[in-house]
Amino acid sequence: MKTLSLRQMALPAWVQALPMGGVFFLFFALPLLLVVAVSFWPQNEYTLEPGFTWDNYLTLFNGCGSTSELCVTLKTYLSTLKFCVLVWALTLVLGFTLAYFMAFHVQSVAMQTVLFTLLTIPFWTSNVIRMISWIPLLGRNGLVNQTLLDLGLINEPIDWLLYSDFSVVLAFVHLFTTFMMVPIFNSMMKIDRSLLEAADDCGANGWQTLWNVVVPLCRTGILIGSIFVITLVMGDFVTVGVMGGQQIASVGKTIQVQTSYLQFPLAAANAVVLLAVVLMIIAGLNRLVDLRKEL
Template sequence: MDGGGAPVMVDAVRAAPRRSWGAYWQAAPFAIVFLLFFIVPLCLTVAVSFWHYDEYSLQPAFTLENYEEVFDGCIAKLPSLCVTFATYLSTLRFALMAWVCTLVLGFGIAYFLAFHVRTVPMQMALFLICTVPFWTSNIIRMVAWVPLLGRNGLVNQGLQAVGATSAPLDWLLYSEFSVVLAFVHLYTLFMMVPIFNSMARIDRSLIEAARDAGASGWQTLWSVVIPLCKPGIVIGSIFVLTIVMGDFVTVGIMGGQQIASIGKVIQVQMSYLQFPIAAANAVVLLGIVLLMIWALTRLVDIRREL
């Protein structure tokens, strides 16, 4: 028996490295794509942020002038806000407002689909309806709001027809309201899908046990559903916050080119061929986004929960 078992163990030992290398070979194509289209451009952006530039040329060098220009006079003006701090604060405010709105809407829709729609085909059909807007371009979806929210749009005409307002509401379009509305329209699905995935994994016997113990609907929601949905909430929050922080197209179109955001600042700097200062702003923005992601991942261990 010992003689027959020895070859089997030798074959198992030899097969283990092959299985290990097989996993690496399977991951290699994705690792190469990630390296070429994410790591390399990111490293180039960081490198360019230290270059020197003038009106006519870019000069590879190592200088902190670009970062000094980004925060020029910001410390001296405290407690007043410089242009850079005000722009970052405005961007953060838009991100937080969009996050709150998408969280409320996404959680509510996911809760309805997970606990009130019993059949999987119906859930899939409703999910398909939610994805219909993504069949068109983001710009088309944003432009579609103009005839609705403009001074002579359907909303203003309807409000005046029922006597709710005596004059058109100017703040419906090309304002902070329209920017946040567009963000919510575009990115609620990014919040809803991870939350729904977490809710779908909840053991329904836990809900029944909470009800049998006398918990009300709100108590069950707060003590059972929300804690078990934390991974989905964190993942959806990361999606929404990171996208909104770098979005400049939505702010430009829905804000009428009158509202500043850090993404818009970077886009303008690149249009003027000020690549080093734009790269410095991008690196600072990346650092802020990474801090936000780090803070969210401290709330729950996503890898362990998933």
């Protein structure tokens, strides 16, 4: 009797993928399809019934055709994109610097583990608690203002340290730098150190080696970290609400307010537009780096 090899006894690939595909459909695709469906539901002040209408999207972009002034929706998206670009740039610089130090200047694996543990300690607490911890430092009577007043560097407290664009960006950078650093560090650890020695032998200085060798070989980590940071900032509403003093507009904050007023179809339409914008940004980043090929 002929014995079947393990390869011949294995189930077809599509059968093996069914469990994971079912989980993906149940917890990702189905909720997303429901949000898209609800975005087309009609709604009045009293009822919410299944149906089909474009009114939610028309309401969302009401006044956007005017050339004299930007509509509220476009202003909100531009405000969110502004935070996204600033936070992405700052987290990229900080994350890359930290990753470079840990990958090329910390030789001991034990010390790298200790440093990574220190970096993850803030994640043991709630994001809200981490944001609130900035208030005693940045407020009008906070530690920063009191220190500057005592040193005679300022004559009155600085108002823009808290409940401003500055405080929102600061909190975002505080929260999301690690999400940028870790993928870049993983890419750096895969770099063959002989390439750095070859660059040095060819007479390249430190900056030339960094720009022409390290950065191109880290583009996968930079892309993954960028996707993490961009998606987190674009959908955030808690940080903007707490650090902005409920005075700064963002898309996530708008959706949260709409759901609190039970305007679910309008909030769903806003979420669909937000998803489309984020996907376009990610698609643009993927044009720079073919993530599937790099991985």
